Amino acid sequence: MSTKTLIVVGNGMVGHHFLEQFCASPAAADFQIIVFGEEKQLAYDRVHLSEYFGGSTHADLAMGTVEWYSEQGIQLHLNEQVTGIDRDNQVLETPRGSYRYDELVLATGSYPFVPPIQGNDHPHCLVYRTLDDLDAIRASASGARTGVVVGGGLLGLEAANALKCLGLEAHVVEFAPRLMPVQLDTDGGALLRHKIEELGVQVHTEKATTDITEGEDARLRMNFSDQSFLETDLIVFSAGIRPQDALARASGLAIGERGGIVIDNHCATSDPHIHAIGECALWEQKIFGLVAPGYTMARTLSAALNGDRESAFTGADMSTKLKLLGVDVGSIGDAHAQTPGARNIRFNDEQAGHYRRMVISEDGKTLLGAILVGDNSHYDTLLQYALNGITLPENPETLILPESQGGAPALGPDALPETASICSCHNVTKGDICTAIDAGCSDLGSVKAETKASTGCGGCTALLKNVVDCELEKRGVEVSKDLCEHFPYSRQELFHLVKVNGIRTFRTLIRQHGTGQGCDICKPVVGSILASCWNEHILATDHVPLQDTNDTFMANMQKNGTYSIVPRIPGGEITPDKLIVLGQVAKEYDLYTKITGGQRVDLFGATLSQLPEIWEKLIAAGFETGHAYGKSLRTVKSCVGSTWCRYGVQDSVGMAIRLEDRYKGLRAPHKVKMAVSGCTRECAEAQSKDFGVIATENGWNLYVCGNGGMRPRHADLFATDLSDEELIRTIDRVVMFYVRTADRLQRTSVWMENLEGGLDYLKQVVLEDSLGIGAELEEHMEGIVDTYQCEWKTAVEDPEKRKRFREFVNAPSQTDPVQEWTVERGQRRPVLESA
Amino acid sequence: MKPRTRWEAVCTVDDLVPESGIAVWTEDGPVAVFYLPHRLPALFAISHTDPFSGANVLARGITGDLKREPVVASPLYKQHFSLRTGVCLEDESVRVKTYPVLLDGNQIRLEVPEIRRDSIAA
Known part of the structure; x- marks a missing residue:
């Protein structure tokens, strides 16, 4: 009670x-x-x-x-x-x-603290804290050209990012001589400033605003104590919190x-x-x-x-790792070396835009604090040293030097004490993770579910994976990535071997890198890799035996051994004439007909030998294969968009067709689905797709790695307000990176969740080109687009390939005796009982 | 007494697909013939009918070897069948019929039970 x-x-x-x-x-x-x-x-x-x-x-x-x-x-x-x-x-x-x-x-x-400046009550003077504040900023931004953020701290830079997202020319005005004065030092602040200015945000430091008056060229004018001034259409105060x-x-x-x-x-x-x-x-x-x-x-x-007097709040670590306007910034512990006797080690590479500073104790044994700008890859290791008081190595500078200059690799998870905090959001220690593993968790997913680690901000994903892998290995659990008994490699490794060594056949690959003859696991994987790399026809002699039956016969086998046929209907747009052809063909061959969830038409019940005849008719009417049988792009679903819809802001059908035509035929680790919605009402359900595109007033927002089906996952917003070309370039890169790095039968959603560093890492690779492979990925995709062929067109035109479709090679007129049919709701369906 | 058999010519070498199977119609029903050029012997013949689904599809499965045993995987529910013995690796109580097969010049011949035409006639 x-x-x-x-x-x-x-x-x-x-x-x-x-x-x-x-x-x-x-x-x-x-x-x-x-x-x-x-x-x-x-x-x-x-x-x-x-x-x-x-x-x-x-x-x-x-x-x-x-x-x-x-x-x-x-x-x-x-x-x-x-x-x-x-x-x-x-x-x-x-x-x-x-x-x-x-x-x-x-x-x-x-x-939010609003400094007591005359004129700060102007209607276009705003703050940045709640969703209502953001709505007010958005309203004020309409009709505005420039915006100023007062305050160059963490929140101020976030606010500047928001202004930029709204399409404003953004300025940051800071009273201190540098940005983020609490977390950064002079050099770090200067580098951050340089990087942010490169992104088009103008930074004004050492500016004290005296008053705000009506502007001449803009709504407002900010007057500074040094007699200078700045005109702007709106001001966001972000000068700290109270x-x-x-x-x-x-x-x-x-x-x-x-x-x-x-x-x-x-x-x-x-x-x-x-x-x-x-x-x-x-x-x-x-x-x-x-x-x-x-x-x-x-x-x-x-x-x-709950009556527990043991747990107590004993202060908190104020270390932060974040990405401001796309720039990595990290600050750990005593970043300003205020501990008596503290000494500094600095590494500053202006060329690469990396700044790192370690603050170490007088005896050189412990790490007191650190500052990172431009690259947070050292953050986790440094934080563990600082939080756990781990004794520094003899040459502590190796911790922040690049590896090429003798830098030490990241701290192995083995070196962490049991008390080391892995996930600070949910307060999960290495000891908690070990307990979970001992209680039966045997992979990353179950450890996450059990401990909640890495389900908050996600910043510890990579570290968590390392700890889990290391602990599993210590317990003798082999974390095997082998594809099957024939290849001691993961799909990604095989992809690499094929690509680097220019291998073009399964036999060469298994002779050089595997054992035995192969099986139904590795053959389709290698077939898919070869197709992704070289894009040769899947019925080329060497490739035929690698494919699943659906790929071999380019149709989907159903429970009685007959096939279904799904012609491509790009974007779901179809002329009445083509629709009539589908009806005529279905009627002629008595095919059960059903509309699919992907805005296409599926025709069921064709026998093997009927497939080429049916396709001849479909091709003559202008149809192409829909790849419903392949681990490849299925459909790009679309709503009707600005062409007809009162609400549409872009031509979603046109974009869907363009995307479908571009990515059709690409072989991937698993099927890929896309959708394009013409406005935020999202009628095409794009956010449940591997790639979802939603029109905005200014272009397209791209969502990635969503999924419907058995394991639904909402797609993540990846990039905003892209032009047509930017959209395609971005999808090219993500698609190819997925093709290259995913495991066998891994959908994009699971791939992304397993990618070390997750969404942020993917953004770095694709949007910032952190691996320097952007151009290569685009080129690879371009090569696939250039060599596209409709597999069915090639097959029906080649008598040798058509031979494969004989039901019984010695008895062309013999029909398959097991196929018995009945009629239900006006259509034919199989009688056969399945196992 | 061993039932009388005969060596039925079912197709030619040109009909075979390396590392894969084809289906032929015999007096004993549909049979799948596999050609694995990198093994000795290189020819195998088993029933084309998948015992788990009843559908005639085994020739369309992927071939390979598991622990060195030559196998085909059913394209429907993916069970593996030994090409030598017809035994299902996942369920040893299930077995598909196997047929001796040989190359006679350009002809592929299967040994199938002889249907006594004289008795049919009578």
């Missing part, structure tokens, strides 16, 4: 995390829970706020669902501001009523000198029945403006409310 009431004020990331933790704990049964949120939306991910301008919606950013709240029996009051706390009677006041509480949690977060402590202050709770609700190690305020967590809380004179410490407080409080 719920006898007591727990009220949570604030429904942000930390408030939500607390509810997740608390609802899963035993004490939840004793409480009725009520939640008040000032905003009208459910808790959402503020860390990725700028994605809102890249096409993400509240639903994409949401932390939970209304259903979850109701399942937990939580009373949810959104858009309801709490106006007072009557501590004596333990009652909370809102404009809509009074609510009694037994325990009260304040998770009110923070608000704890939202007004409610606590008014109710007489202890408040810090510079704000913040004072808490103890168990997150209790000066009133034992009131608790505070997240950015509104002040612990030992410190406010923690990051999400991870807030989550730690949430866990601590949940434990405390």
